[in-house]
Amino acid sequence: MDIGSHVITLMAALILVVQLLMTAQRQLPTSIRLFAIQSLLLAAIAAVVAYYHNASHVYIVAGLTLAGKVFFLPWLLNRLVQRIQIHQEIEPLFNAPTSMLICGGLTLLGYVVARPFTSLERLGNNTLPVALTLLLTGFFLMINCRKALTQVLALLTVENGVMLAAVAVASYGMPLVVELGIFFDVLVAVMVLGILVYRIRETFASMDTSKLNQLKG
């Protein structure tokens, strides 16, 4: 039982590392690839939890994450990147060092806030703080970069954080219907955002969302 928890803690830490990497670098394709790795780790955690709690429906969740977030979504985003031919995130709000610092602060906040709840976890300790940090840093990532596509990616990492919390803490408690609900919700959101990104590209010849303020009356 403790092997499982060790494995899960390790993978949660790895997810956190991947998240920090995403905040630091500028390249779009690498971001997508990092997102795919993160989703893969998440699917693995789900599989381990399912194995140790022999909760069959969690396997489905792991499978779906694998199929959806590791293969389908990165493929979709990559196709989009090829179509738009923009690979650089030119000037984010905060440069790399400050954003790294902010992510550190957010991680600290995540741990402080999640501390009273860590007793809930059965497998792997403090996966919940990681999930919370994932959520906060994803949010910060969204604010940080202007490009619509990276904002979509940031939204997906936030969703990964939520999924991690769900799987790690209440995997056997969370009814399947809610999981499915969240999953499909994300799927649709991404598709819509994809179209939106494409439209922004069409109208403003750039993915920079700050152009949107020209729409003001």
Place this chain on the structure above:
Amino acid sequence: MNLPALVLQLLLLLLLAPLVSGVIKNWKAKLQNRRGPRPWQVYFDLAKFLRKDMVISEHTSWVFGFAPYVVFLSALLTGLMVPMVHLPAPLSLFGGVLAVVGLLALGRFFLALGGLDPASAFGGMGSSREMTLSAIAEPALMLAIFTVAITAKSTDLSQMALSTQSATWKLLNPAHVLAFAAMFVVLLAETGRIPVDNPATHLELTMIHEAMLLEYSGRHLAFMEWGASVKQLVLMTLLLNVFFPIGLAGPGAGAAALGISLLAYLAKLLALSAAVVVVETTNAKLRLFRVPDLLSAAFVLATLALLSTFLFH
């Protein structure tokens, strides 16, 4: 409620009402140093109106012919609810003072409609002014009634008279005196006496009560006039027997007690008529928009009466 008492009071009501307004007219003339019509002149007028034909306007609907009967019957019914000679009034079970005020309002409602029906400007003016002034007079009347009803813990007129009769000091009680003053002003307003409206005027523009009757003739006019005089008698009796129930015969009174009670009642009635006559001859008619000030003064009097119910004892 026994039938003989009812019939007797009905007859007394019908016969006494014109006499009272006749006496008031006669005394007013005496105070104006002229001989004036005899007190029973009103009977002659009523008898003549009954015999005469009627000319009805072409624009009127059935409401015009219906109104005189409502005015006359509602006045008579209120008369039967008010104790005149014998203490529990014949119909006291059917309604207390609130029913009396309600029935008088019913009579006024149809009188005003009768004024509006023939499509003449005078009728409309009379109805408008009558309804306005009676609306302003209503709170003062109700507050004065409330004052007495509160001390008597009942809205039944016989009960009020009994409670005032039982404690003689009640007559001088400031609450009763103030309430009586307020009710006296409302009496002048309701019966269209001088400070508010001049009953003997010929100038249509100054009339209030008379303007609504301009289109009535023959027996309709007789019922309207008779109803108005019965209403005046009812209001005066209400004033007298609630505030000064001296000599009012109790429930099981014999013939002698009833006789004394009748005499006492007539004496009080003449005294009140004298008061009305004095007010009428020594005052001039107020301008229409000064009358609300008079009536709000009455309202203030009634409020003071209410306050003094529990300030002084």
Place this chain on the structure above:
Amino acid sequence: MNMNDFSATLLTCALGAYVAGIVGALLFQRAEKLANGVGFGLAAAGGVCGIFACASSLATGAATASQSFALFPSLIPYVRFGLRADALGCFFGMVVSLLGVALSIYSLGYVRGYYGHKNAGVLGAFFNLLLLATTLVFLADNAFFFLIAWELMALSAYCLVSFEHEHAETRNAGVLFFIMSHLGTGCLILGFLLLFQASGSYGFEGFHALGDKMPAARRNVVFLLFLIGFGVKAGMVPLHIWLPAAHPVAPSNVSALMSGVLIKTGIYGLARVCFDFLGTPPNWWGVTVLTLGTISAVLGVLYALMEHDLKRLLAYHSIENIGIILMGLGAALMFLHSGHPVLASLALIAGLYHTLNHAVFKALLFLGAGAVLHATHTRNMEDLGGLAKRMRWTTLCFLVGAVAISALPPLNGFVSEWLTYQSLLQGFGTTTSLIRLMFPLSGAMLALTGALAAACFVKAFGVTFLGQPRGDHARQAREVPFPMLLGQGILVAACVFLGLFPTVFLKLFDPLTRQLTGQQLSQQLTMADGLVLSGGPAQGGTVSTPGIALMLLCLLPVPLTLWALFARRAGTRIGPTWDCGQRGLTPQMQYTATGFSKPLRMIFKALFRPRREVQREYDFSPYFTTTLRFESHVEEVFQTRIYRPLRWLVLRASRRLRALQAGSLQAYLIYIFVTLLALLLFAL
């Protein structure tokens, strides 16, 4: 099958009839006659079932023992679509069903006016939806279900109000109604949330006597929220501005339903919250409700007097009568506080009996106004007149309604005001503090209201029906089709029956007062086996409306014998009205509605601030005017003094807030992120 199931099944089939009415009306939209018949026929059927269901459960006392039965299963936790036909709900259910029957029959005739240019099916559908929603509001047993039904009612009422949406006036009135009712609903939601917080569940039986368990401050907040929420719907004075705007523009059968029943949902809510939920009230609640009631009554009738639009006049009278009902409820609350349950139930009966009476005679008056509108296509009294000879039956029905609303014996308005007077009078002795002065003073204001109402309805009836027709629309008016007269006839019968036999209805109030104040007064208030109504304490004063009516007939022989004795040979001649010998009276010489209320406008100048403009055009000399334009109107004090400054403030604040909407996505994300962080920090 015991009584409870009988009324439950009847209730469900009533609701079923309404639903069928909606579907039927929409299905047969194309065939107007069919849609009208099906829609309103089913509404009438639903009404009849509703009356029997509620009356039977009230009469047999099944109402108090009734459990709630779920209408259909609910998926969401805390929400349960349960109906409970308890005494208060049944009483109001009976009111809405009674009106539903009369108004549906009336609508069968009234809607014919809409054939050709408006869709009668849609009107029928929304009419049924409004009836359904209102019945559900009265019988709902769960806060959520109540709010859903409340919202459904508001929406269907909005659609019905703006049915004739081609006029701008209607659209504005509809939007105003919409905004105001949602302000109220907002307060209700907050109130129910606070109640949920105290009781843990949304079921009404959980809320019972919850006030005693809640801390005083929170209880007062809940009371204020519900007072504002239900006050808006009831049309209490400061929150009344939507009522005189919405009722005149709605079709007449709808404004009758709204004025008869919709504003009563506010009263039902107040009664449910103050008497059922919040336990023994502090004194200031009763004082507030009594004061607001008195102010509503007096201002309502004063503004009604200034109107010359027939339906706006009736709308203002709704505010007046709501004021009178609130006076009854306020007095009842004060008696509950001072520990006099008998007096409290007397005041409650007075308030609720006036609710029933007002529903009946106000609907009757609106139907009368609708009939006048149907025949003359105008609501402006200045163009009407002389309808008494052209629309004989409508005139009679309107007169009965006018006598009833002016609280004149022997009809029902007088009975409920008599009960209110009795409760106010006996209230004087309940406390020794200065507060008891409020009772006689509000009694005096009630008397002022009654007399002004009588003046207003002499004006309304006299100017509209009597005299000469002022416009040619009025000259060509003809009597309305039979169903409309039948609808009015039912309500006239109800008015007379409610007026002459009040003691029969007092038995229906027993389960209600037993549930709310634990008293049962019908024996105490009935004397002489049902003919005489007593005010409670012995020798406290009695009234007998059947007695008054009977004596009025018994005294009829007096004038008849005088006629036979003196006037046997007297004839009658029809001649022109006396016009001082001029060339003849033209309709313009009659007293107009504005003229009639002129003395009162002068007396209450301070309140009305009347303004009049006279524009005079002339060619060569000012003494020979060619055209003269006279305009006089009364300032809407509440609009100009309270709502317009409020609106200006809201607009200025929102203009400043607009800067927040910079349009940049990142700015929005930062706002969300910052609030998230703040909440997390706050949660530590």
Place this chain on the structure above:
Amino acid sequence: MFVHDTLLNRLKRGCATMAYPAGPAPALPERHGGALRVEAAKCQADCAACVAVCPTEAVTRPPDRRVALDLGRCLFCAECVKACPTGAITQTGDHRLAVRRREDLVLGEAGNEQLRLAGVLDEKLRRLFRRSLKLRQVSAGGCNACEADTNVLGTIGWDLGRFGIQFVASPRHADGLLITGPVSKNMELALQKTYAAVPEPRIVIAVGACAIAGGPFVGHPQVHNGAGVLLPVDLFIPGCPPHPLTILDGLIRLLGRLEESGRKTG
């Protein structure tokens, strides 16, 4: 205090109404000659002195017949009395002038040197109006002198109200019309409508020379020469203007109240 002084003053003055008709009639002013008396016998053969002098041709002397004085048209200016050489026309100082029929006003024939005074109303009307007569006054043109004198009857001295006679505002309440003035063309419609508005049974009283025969305006194109042309008149009270005593005498004589009180004084 105002009320106190008024009451005391009023009570001190006592009743200021005259005793008439129970007591003696108040004296007429000396200028008022009273009724005229015509003794046609004293007339000289072809003397027409009075005819020329009369402003309203009230005196006529057709060639073959005796002199005729129509009191209805007479303004009581007494010019004819002064002009008559033989004193055929004399003033009797009698205030009683009211008559029921228009022809009674013509003096001069053998039997009627003086006026035959008005008899009482027929029995049905008398019993109806004896104690309560409400009149509606109509001024149909004229100089308002007759209205003034009728108005004087309402003062405390004459006090018409004590006989149950009263002037009312609306013709619907009235039992009869009291017409003054020569009924000008302008007032014809008003007079007709007022008469139509009075319910049956009704009477008409014409007061003053104008109302009887047009008075000084007789023959004018804008005038109908008196009320008799349009309405059935029940009582004529000649004079220009008739003295209040004459009007009062006419009214109570019409109602039969005079013999009653007359009987009292024997």
